[in-house]
Amino acid sequence: MPISARNKLTGKVMSIETGMITAKVQLDVGGQKLTSIVSKDAVNELGLKEGDSVDALIKATSVMLMN
Amino acid sequence: MPISARNKLTGKVMSIETGMITAKVQLDVGGQKLTSIVSKDAVNELGLKEGDSVDALIKATSVMLMN
Amino acid sequence: MPISARNKLTGKVMSIETGMITAKVQLDVGGQKLTSIVSKDAVNELGLKEGDSVDALIKATSVMLMN
Amino acid sequence: MPISARNKLTGKVMSIETGMITAKVQLDVGGQKLTSIVSKDAVNELGLKEGDSVDALIKATSVMLMN
Amino acid sequence: MPISARNKLTGKVMSIETGMITAKVQLDVGGQKLTSIVSKDAVNELGLKEGDSVDALIKATSVMLMN
Amino acid sequence: MPISARNKLTGKVMSIETGMITAKVQLDVGGQKLTSIVSKDAVNELGLKEGDSVDALIKATSVMLMN
Incomplete structure (x- = not known):
């Protein structure tokens, strides 16, 4: 993935x-x-609507841990 | 979940x-x-080690979208 | 505190x-x-209302310094 | 405070x-x-050292809540 | 700049x-x-209005890279 | 730009x-x-090195204002 954000999760709107x-x-x-x-x-520029496939992008430093 | 962060994903270290x-x-x-x-x-205070079950906690405003 | 966020401040709404x-x-x-x-x-899910005791949770990387 | 970050807490290093x-x-x-x-x-540019008075600056969107 | 945030860009509203x-x-x-x-x-407290000169302040950890 | 982050600045490493x-x-x-x-x-995965052209990507909520 050509972006520094380490996490990409594929989902559906x-x-x-x-x-x-x-x-x-x-x-x-x-x-x-x-x-x-x-x-x-x-949302408008990406033209997102229900049912669309979309990637969620999350920086590693934004992922907290809990146990 | 009694915390304002909207996303909790359960995983394994x-x-x-x-x-x-x-x-x-x-x-x-x-x-x-x-x-x-x-x-x-x-990491030290949570006592995390390989194989542990742990929750990842992510604020909604930290989730970017890409299509 | 069983969460990676390093700062917890107890307050009142x-x-x-x-x-x-x-x-x-x-x-x-x-x-x-x-x-x-x-x-x-x-706010709805936590059922927050004025006068409630609540913890503020802040990641160490979200604390900037200024002098 | 002439900055958009909503929270300033004065402390000591x-x-x-x-x-x-x-x-x-x-x-x-x-x-x-x-x-x-x-x-x-x-840290170097601010010249921080133990005992210094310093302000901690925290954006409102970086303050999570937990009860 | 007496603040830990590493990036300051001067602009106009x-x-x-x-x-x-x-x-x-x-x-x-x-x-x-x-x-x-x-x-x-x-926005209210800074008294911002169109045409004003203002500094944008961005933490280094908020700058992602993409190629 | 097909990503929700609102700011893209093109630069050189x-x-x-x-x-x-x-x-x-x-x-x-x-x-x-x-x-x-x-x-x-x-940095390794993007294969970044001095002189490379690269885009800096910054979320709108990561841009503070100061005057």
């Missing part, structure tokens, strides 16, 4: 909820729900 | 690499590799 | 302001004001 | 540990320990 | 769009567009 | 400094210095 500045996109990633909050502009 | 301040922890999450960089202190 | 996707929660932490922006869903 | 790229700075903020990981360059 | 909790501020930085999402409170 | 887990990459972006800290693995 389950729902999109749009606010004034941000938007919430729910993905199904291998049966698990993954929630993303991005800018409303990004 | 595959490897731990320790630097002077930070550490890299590789997880297997349902067959996919997930890489986390946390502080070395966190 | 002073106010909650809810937007469409995100929410602002103001805490009193030992007499100092601490402002948090989380998803609206998180 | 208790310890500094330096790695090759990053550094860990422990602060005492009103009797509570606060841990920061910044770049080694930042 | 081109537009401000305000939501309920957050706001989007578009800057012109040397002819390139730079988009910032901060809290609505920050 | 000026220097790379490698630690055990992380690495510091300095870019020249239109005459301004931009510093990035990414994982050492990312």
Whole structure:
């Protein structure tokens, strides 16, 4: 993957909820729900809609651990 | 989950690499590799070792989308 | 604390302001004001309301320094 | 405060540990320990040393909540 | 720069769009567009308006690389 | 740009400094210095070296404002 962010999970858009500045996109990633909050502009520019296949990209430093 | 971070993925520790301040922890999450960089202190305090079950916690605003 | 995030500050909820996707929660932490922006869903799921005791959790890499 | 980051906590440097790229700075903020990981360059450029008074700066979106 | 964040880019405010909790501020930085999402409170407290000169501050760990 | 991160700045790699887990990459972006800290693995996988053209990718929520 030609990007420094270490994690890419492929999923499917389950729902999109749009606010004034941000938007919430729910993905199904291998049966698990993954929630993303991005800018409303990004949702529009990517042309995202329910059912689309999309990659979730997550920096390694954004992954906390808990046990 | 009693925490505001919206995403929790349960995985298994595959490897731990320790630097002077930070550490890299590789997880297997349902067959996919997930890489986390946390502080070395966190790895020690959580007592993480290979084979342990651990939760990855990710804020919704840390999940970017790409298509 | 069984989580990699290094900082936990215990406070009391002073106010909650809810937007469409995100929410602002103001805490009193030992007499100092601490402002948090989380998803609206998180506020609902945690059942937060004014006067509640709550922990603020902050990753070490999110703490900048200034002098 | 003329910066968009919403939280400023004034503290005192208790310890500094330096790695090759990053550094860990422990602060005492009103009797509570606060841990920061910044770049080694930042520690050098700010001229930080034990006993110094310093401000910790934290964005509102970096403050998670837990109950 | 007396702050640990490593990157400061000077720009001019081109537009401000305000939501309920957050706001989007578009800057012109040397002819390139730079988009910032901060809290609505920050925009108000900084008194930002179109045409203002402003600095964008970005932590080194927030800069991803792609080729 | 088919990614939700709102900011892409094209630059040239000026220097790379490698630690055990992380690495510091300095870019020249239109005459301004931009510093990035990414994982050492990312630098290796992208095959970055001095003189390379590279894009810096920055989320809108990672751009703070100061005046």
